[in-house]
Amino acid sequence: MSLLTHLLACLFGMGSWVSINGLWVELPLIVPQIPEGWYLPSYLSVLIQMANVGPLFVTLMHRFRPGALNETAVIYVIIGLGTVASFLLGFFWKKTLVVAGGPRSVALLALTFFLAAVDCTSSVTFLPFTMRLKPQYLTTYYIGEGVSGLLPALVALIQGVGVVHCINSTQSLNHTMNSSSSSVTFDLQAQYQPANFSVEVFFFFLSAMMLVCLVAFLLLNHHPAVAREHPNGRYTNGVKEKSPRNRKWVERKPMMDPYRPTNQKRRSSFGSGAYSWIQVFYIFAVLAWVNALTNVVLPSVQSYSCLPYGNNAYHLSATMAAVSNPLACFIAMFLPIRSLLLMGALTVMGSGVGAYIMSMAVLSPCPLLVNDTSGGFIMVLSWIIFVLTLSYVKVIIGVILRDEGHSALVWCGAVVQLGSLLGAVTMFPLVSLYSFFSSGDPCNTKCP
Secondary structure, eight states: OOHHHHHHHHHHHHTTTHHHHHHHHTHHHHGGGSTTGGGHHHHHHHHHHHTTHHHHHHHHHHHHSTTOSOHHHHHHHHHHHHHHHHHHHHHHTTOOEEETTEEEOHHHHHHHHHHHHHHHHHTTTHHHHGGGSOTHHHHHHHHHHHHHHHHHHHHHHHHTTTOEEEEEEOTTHHHHHHSSOOOOOOEEEEEEOOOSSOHHHHHHHHHHHHHHHHHHHHHHHHOHHHHTTSSSSOEETTEEOOSHHHHHHHHSOOSOOTTSOTTOOOOSSSTTSOSOHHHHHHHHHHHHHHHHIIIIITGGGHHHHHGGGOHHHHHHHHHHHHHHHHHHHHHHHHOOOOOHHHHHHHHHHHHHHHHHHHHHHHHTTSOTTTTSHHHHHHHHHHHHHHHHHHHHHHHHHHHHHHTTOHHHHHHHHHHHHHHHHHHHHHHHIIIIISOOSOOOOSSOOOOO
16 A cells, blocks of 8 residues: 555545634634634524535436546635635634624625535545545545544644633632632632634634645646556546446445455345345434434533533543544544444443543533542543544544445435534534533532
């Protein structure tokens, strides 16, 4: 295998969600400077789900007009759009217009919609594109997808986003002196530290990452060393030939598959027919469930589950969770186990840990072991196990569906977005409308 192709596949996968992931981690610096305030995350959730019109269009075109949509051209367009939108955000994210009698961050919201459309559409275009490479490079692509969440988080840590110092406050001094008690008490207040570099620089960094993704995709299509890594020579400059014979090849599984017996009887009309319809439904149901949990449901309550244990526990859990995603993909590179039984066991295990995280978020600001050091340790460990197990499940499913052909990977991307949509529809009213969760104070957690 070519090390260059591995690197390019990783950089290509990195561009899948780096823009939206970067926007989320930058919110603590953006929110204080825009009129929407902390309502912005709710608006972003809605915009991201509206952007699913992109993958819906691609999926419908694939279903009803197979071969009519030039996949390579679509990828060039969406990566270019993401690069330009990220760059423009560096100039216009603070600009406002008067709408309905008040200032609104129209440029920020509009450019965010374009970024969301780019990232959502990548789910049904980037992954199917990996069919043009050998199966081993699919796991490398997933590593890059994991890095798309890790890299912005690390840069945000260097920037100093959300770093809190607890300082003594004397605001309660007068109340204490006027009371019958003679003791004087001081409250701790959270004071956010200034960033090491500006929001504008961060957006320019995101634009540079999208540009790197664009260059990687260009080389994946045109570099001679990558061309030698294609399973066969039926792609020219990244565009598949138009003859019916070659188009059928795209939907077939790889000719050499050591994990599957030869001359196996077809059990369904899905892909190669290796799985029954019940198994296919099971695979896609697990895929939707896992992506709903990892992409929306648990991330939306991460602050509620971690902040009661302290600001360090929150930052450590967020960082280690971001590291666990590419780590799971790296493990899958050497252990590409395709067992449906193992997939189910890991899903149950990850979901159980996720249930613990959710229950602690519900109990916030006074979860179990809130005043104990072990409470923060268990919460950080829970986030690591949760992300590690379910990320590995996603790679298992990707490897399985890759063998079922190009069409299976398109549906894989569509189900990923469907799961995320269902998770958002469930969590948005609970978090934003009904205020079902209560935040913990990073400096003053007072529980019995």
